[in-house]
Amino acid sequence: MAEIFVIGLSHRSSPVELREKLAVPSGELPKHVKELAERAHLAEAVMISTCNRVEVYGVAADSTGARRAREVLAARMPEGALDPHLYERSGAEAVRHAFRVASSLDSMVVGEPQILGQFKEAYAAATEAGVIGGLLDRCFAKAFAVAKRVRTETGIASGSVSVSSIATDLAKKIFGDLSGKRVLLIGAGKMGESAAKHLRKQGAKLFVLNRSRERALELAKACDGEPRSLSELPGELALADVAIASTSSDRFVVTTDLMKEVVRARKYRPLFLIDIAVPRNVDPRVGDMENVFVYDVDDLQKVAQENLTARKREAEAAERIVDVEARTFEEWRKQLDLKPIIVGMRRHVREVLAAELERTMPRLSGDAARDRAALEKMLDAATNKLLHQPLTELKKAAEAGDGQVLAVVRRLFPVEEAAAEGASVSRIAPALPSEPPPANVAAKKSGT
Structure with missing residues (x-):
């Protein structure tokens, strides 16, 4: 029976500069x-690509599928x-992972809500590409249900749980009160929108820069901010207190050459750049400049750890839910191994007995139909x-x-x-044919 496997890398196994090289824009996931x-x-196959992980979930007809998928990524x-940073799990461990x-227990910020949406996005992309089948379909549907149960039955999502909220917490630690502070939002994607809403609640003055003027206007209106063109970036950086970068660009938006001019214009007044994009938007060398402080997603992980202790007890409760659900899924998967065996056993015994019936029928007297x-x-x-007894023991062995x-x-x-014919569980006890088989077939089946 084919098993599910997962290979990938995450914030736990690799640095951001490696993850960003494998990252796939959401619009390109189906391809x-x-x-x-x-x-x-x-x-x-299903492929998940977020700022914190790139993973491939797969099902192959043989045991070399994971190795081939690893080679494609490498x-x-x-x-x-890539090899030192990749992890691989199969079977029950892949499902548990x-x-x-999906329940955000492996996220940089435990309890963050974005990962479930990204899981659903990956599932939709695989469905669009036509590479979803019975096992992964069942696995991902169950993952969505488990994530919902975790959020409903535990307090794992209480407090600051998203990367965007952590970015806001970091800005508060830097300035204390954010009221009246000039915050520049570079990019208008989902992460940027979430960050903007958090910052606006803290009283910051928002200025939204985006390549699309329409999108900048839309987000600025939603967050009570002011739109700007991306071409105004140098001047806006010269005025900002905090800048949060979250664009989909695969190149640095804030470069060292740009920042040399900005630093001079600011007269070396401190500027805090928070880069929550993967691939990164801010050249890490910018952080070496005087009074310029750069934080990327890996830096945010350190802040996230401070919040983790408070949610540790809830995370433990969530882990117990995951363990129970993973065992339930594995029991279901094992039953798939039993289906063709049960069908075959029943068919074999039934055919033997049916053959004996055909041998016996001519010997009966009286009302033949009765x-x-x-x-x-x-x-x-x-x-x-x-x-009865063989099947009972067989199920115990499978479990x-x-x-x-x-x-x-x-x-x-x-x-x-029976396995080759794809016999279903509904055919466990096939009915006798209405007409008896030819005498020679009946004799062959009965061993005579």
Whole structure:
């Protein structure tokens, strides 16, 4: 039976400069996940790309699928650069990982709400690309339900839980009261919009810069700020107290050359740049300039750790929910292994008994129709009685992960034919044909 695997890297395993090289814009996810599935020969695939992680969830027909997916990702980097940072999990551990990620237990800021939306976005992209199948469909649907349960039954989301709110907390630590402070928002994406709303609640004066004038106007209106053109960036940086960068650009928006002019214009007055974009918008060398302080998403992780202690107890409760749900999913998945075996066992016993019925029918006297009906009932009862104990033990073995028992049953019963035909659980007890098979077929089945 094919299993789910996950390979990827996150803020826990790699620095931001590595993650940004693998990041995929959300609009390009369908194309990338389809290409990855084709190149790695995966039956199913989902690709998640956020500022804190890039992960591939897959299902392959053989055990080499994860290795091939790893090679596809590694091909985008210098040789050997990615391997030390990639993690890989399979089977029950991959499913548990998915549930933890969707529930924000593996997030930089535990309890943040954005990851669930990003999970759903990745699922939609894989669906659009046509690379979602039964296993990942069930896994992701369950992950959404687990995340909802965690947020409903625990207090894991209380307090500041998003990267945007952490950025706001950092600005407050720098200035204390943000009332009247001039805050520049570079970019008008989802992260930027969230940051703008947090900052406006603190009384900051907002100025929104974006390449799209319409989007800048829309966000500025929603956050009671003032729109600006991205071409006005040098002048606005010269006036700002805090600048938060969150564009979708794959190049630095705030460069060292730009900041040399800005620093002179500010007469070296302190400027705090918070870069919450991946790929980064601010050249990290800017932080080496006098009175210019740069924080990226990895720096925000340190701030997030301060909030983690307060939510530790709630996170432990959430982990227990994930463990229970992961075990439930694994029990369901194991039942998939049993379906063709159960169908094959029932079919084998039923066919043997049916053949015996055909041998017996000519020997009956009296009302043949009544005799046949009675014998058919006898066969059904006999089938259930013959298989009751074997099936009970077989299910116990599957739940215990005892693959040897399953292998023995496959050798003892002709079950592979049922698996190849994709027999469903609804066909566990197929009805006898209305007409008896030819005498030679009945004799062959009965071993005569």
